Amino acid sequence: MTSRxxxxxxxxxxxxxxxDRPLYSLAERWIPQGLREPAGVPARATISVCGGQAxxxxxxxxxxxxxxxxxxxxxxxxxxxxLRGAIPSSGGVLSFAARHARLQVDPARAQEAAADLYSLLxxxxxxxxxxxxxxxxxxxxxxxxxxxxxxxxxxxxxxKSTTCATLAAAGWGYLSDDQVVLxxxxxxxxVEGWLRPFHxxxxxxxxxxxxxxxxxPIAELGLAGWRRTARLAGLIRWCGNRPGCSHxxxxxxxxxxxxxxxxxxxxxxxxxxxxxxxxxxxxxRASGRLRFRRTAARCN
Numbered sequence: 478m479t480s481r482x483x484x485x486x487x488x489x490x491x492x493x494x495x496x497d498r499p500l501y502s503l504a505e506r507w508i509p510q511g512l513r514e515p516a517g518v519p520a521r522a523t524i525s526v527c528g529g530q531a532x533x534x535x536x537x538x539x540x541x542x543x544x545x546x547x548x549x550x551x552x553x554x555x556x557x558x559x560l561r562g563a564i565p566s567s568g569g570v571l572s573f574a575a576r577h578a579r580l581q582v583d584p585a586r587a588q589e590a591a592a593d594l595y596s597l598l599x600x601x602x603x604x605x606x607x608x609x610x611x612x613x614x615x616x617x618x619x620x621x622x623x624x625x626x627x628x629x630x631x632x633x634x635x636x637k638s639t640t641c642a643t644l645a646a647a648g649w650g651y652l653s654d655d656q657v658v659l660x661x662x663x664x665x666x667x668v669e670g671w672l673r674p675f676h677x678x679x680x681x682x683x684x685x686x687x688x689x690x691x692x693x694p695i696a697e698l699g700l701a702g703w704r705r706t707a708r709l710a711g712l713i714r715w716c717g718n719r720p721g722c723s724h725x726x727x728x729x730x731x732x733x734x735x736x737x738x739x740x741x742x743x744x745x746x747x748x749x750x751x752x753x754x755x756x757x758x759x760x761x762r763a764s765g766r767l768r769f770r771r772t773a774a775r776c777n
Contacts, residue, residue, distance in 0.1 A: 625710025
């Protein structure tokens with residue numbers, strides 16, 4: 478009998494990943510660092526991954542959600558979602574009623590299966606977290622000296638990872654450079670980081686970006702100050718580190734409104750990023766703008 482690995486994807490154990498041990502190498506690039514094994518508390522939602530070579534048919538209609546190599550068809554009437562990868566043996570079924578996603582990949586096609594599994598796990602986690610009233614967000618998150626978490630949300634390659642690493646090197650805390658989970662709490666919105674190696678832009682001898690990206694393990698960056706969770710302070714809508722670029726800043730809502738802040742996952746049919754989030758604000762919000770220049774800047 479194949480042994481299995483179980484890891485809690487969020488700090489309160491609400492969402493759990495269970496996979497056959499031989500498949501760990503295929504999922505390793507996706508699995509966030511610093512996860513804990515279950516402490517005996519039942520999970521509210523589970524993602525299980527097993528090996529299989531059987532081809533999986535895909536629905537004929539247009540997918541509800543597309544992310545990289547993966548498509549998902551959400552059936553609200555039956556409270557299910559069908560997930561399919563780029564190769565026929567990659568896919569699975571998610572039940573919202575049972576809050577359980579069963580995924581399959583073929584270990585014999587390791588490279589392709591690993592690429593499919595990365596997006597399969599992302600979509601399955603996003604849908605299950607949304608069903609629990611939480612949100613998986615494509616954003617970096619840094620922690621200011623006062624303890625509040627700031628999200629850096631923007632398009633891919635807009636400079637989120639570089640800015641996160643720069644602030645962390647300057648003494649700020651950080652949660653993640655790529656994905657975070659938002660969860661409503663009594664005293665505000667909690668931000669939980671899914672920590673993975675940073676993806677940073679390479680620079681030439683003149684200090685300008687070369688357009689190439691490199692994956693840098695956390696240990697090589699030498700960054701201290703990682704935190705798994707912090708309370709949301711606000712959001713910076715990121716447009717990149719261009720000279721004179723101005724970034725709108727929005728502070729988080731008061732705690733009394735946080736129980737209704739997180740909406741269900743937006744089901745995009747555009748074929749791009751499928752997971753989005755929205756924060757409702759029930760009162761006037763404080764706002765401002767951050768401006769970055771080529772020279773060292775100070776954030777107040």
